[in-house]
Amino acid sequence: MNALDGLNVVDLSHAIAGPTCTNMLAELGADVIKIEPPQGDGFRHYTEHGGAPLLSIPFASINAGKRSVVLDLKTPAGIELLWQLVERADILVENFRPGVLARLGMDFAALHARNPRLILVSITGFGQSGPLADRGAYDHIAQAMSGFAMLNATADGPQKIGIPIIDGFTGYLATIGLLAALRRRDHRGVGEHVDVAMLDAALKLVNTTVSVHSYTGRTPGGTGNRGFRLVATSEFYPTAEGWIALGANNQPQVEALLRVLGHPEMIDDPRFASHEARVEHYVAVRQWLTETLAQWRAADLEARLADARVPVAMLRTVGEIAQHPHVRQRGTLHPVTLPDWDRPLDVVGPGFAVETQAQPMVPVLGADTDEVLAGLGLTASDLATLRQAGAIQ
Known part of the structure; x- marks a missing residue:
């Protein structure tokens, strides 16, 4: 049995941070329904495509094991279908800017009224409150704002980490937060709103330097990744x-x-x-x-x-460690199936040892729309009408 078997997740997230969170949930056994606009998650359009269209390798790495449903949330019918899915869900994950869900009529109060057990996870650049809440952010923006880039400064100036480290870590923190919320729901019977911010995640990563500054007044940085520990035997x-x-x-x-x-x-x-x-x-x-x-x-x-x-x-290099016997023996990487590709794709698992999972499929855009909506009781005639209205594809 997988840890999250039986949990239903509606995934309104896109790009990296939110999908990393829902990828973890899928890895642990939850049924994750990824809601996408007609053009698909923007991450589908990245470089390094394989056989199927709109199926980039970066997208595949954090979306395997999910089911894809295309809904046009600009249509009333699309919103109504989303409501039907949310009313049956345990978890809703989104990473819109604050206020977007409210404009859809789905702020937490409205969600709670129709599904009291629902846990809403909101992932944003700066959180649901505070003077910066309305700002958007990307990984390098969070690195810049948090002091991360200044800690890595060299003679050439501030340096960003070359991978979306804040995005990924934000997704993991969101997973921890919602698992805690699930535990509280076990005791209280009701869900809650989990507010996750990329800036908070970045500050968690630089926590030790924040504390050094708090106590001493010194601001570490400008030492090319050495921080405040200039020790030549550890470089x-x-x-x-x-x-x-x-x-x-x-x-x-x-x-x-x-x-x-x-x-x-x-x-x-x-x-x-x-x-x-x-x-x-x-x-x-x-x-x-x-x-x-x-x-x-x-x-x-x-x-x-x-x-x-x-x-x-x-x-x-990444290629060298990916082929290392230690990584292979531990099962850190596992294969996922990509429709119309010539071979499976290796992806990194949840980051800790779990029971062996079945080889998951990376979803083609909208491939599961009919199956998921049929589960709501919609007939073939209903689906045809919705397609004609542009609510689904």
């Missing part, structure tokens, strides 16, 4: 072949590192004697390590340091 270095990431943070790890490098005499060097000393002598320690590590191959050093219990990793 990236080039080697004679490849790059290596060292993670020697405490004294036993530092001493083990020096022994593996063939320089146990450096254990008595005052620059390596303590964390405080390594911070104070950052430049000298980094220079010494740069010169010493240049004599090693990254693969050899990774193996030796791992055996010595020092956290370490070669720098790998």
Whole structure:
């Protein structure tokens, strides 16, 4: 049995953050009905398409296992069909700007009146309240606003992370929030409104630096991903072949590192004697390590340091780690079926070990409209009338 078997989810979200949340729910067994406009989720139109139209790889990676229903919510009939689905749902997930649901007549009060057990999850850039609530946001906007980009500043200026890290993390926080709401519903019998903001998610990721500033008044940043911890034994270095990431943070790890490098005499060097000393002598320690590590191959050093219990990793590409035996053995990736493609697509699962799932299908736009609406009691004649009116495709 899957954890969320029997739960019905109506997914009004698009792009990344909301679909990441509903992807997690589908992974855990919920029946997720993805409501799309006639043109489809904009993420369907991204590059790297396969056989079926409007089925990009980025879209497939976070929408497998859902059912797609096309409704035109600009029509009264489309709104009425949405109401019928929502009245039978446990969860409604949306990532419109604040006020959009209200304009559709579906603010939380109206939803609660017609389905008291419904949990509404709203994902926005800045939340449902506050002076910035009406603003829109994308991942890099949240990185900029939250201090994230300034923490990563180099001599070239502020730097954004090259993947939509805030979008993804916001989706995971939304999942945690709604699971907590489900637990409360078990006790109280009624649903609630879960308010999730990308800015809040970004601040959660930089939480330690926020707390440092709160207590000391210092604002870490401008150190090229090093934050406020300038420790040369815990950074990236080039080697004679490849790059290596060292993670020697405490004294036993530092001493083990020096022994593996063939320089146990450096254990008595005052620059390596303590964390405080390594911070104070950052430049000298980094220079010494740069010169010493240049004599090693990254693969050899990774193996030796791992055996010595020092956290370490070669720098790998996504392609290299995706083929790593460890990732394959754990089942971190699993295949999904893409209609009309020549082979399944590997996607990352929920991020933790779960029972084996059936290979899910990535939904073609509107492929499940008739099946889902027939479940509401609509006949073939009803569906034909709705299509003629433009409410469905």
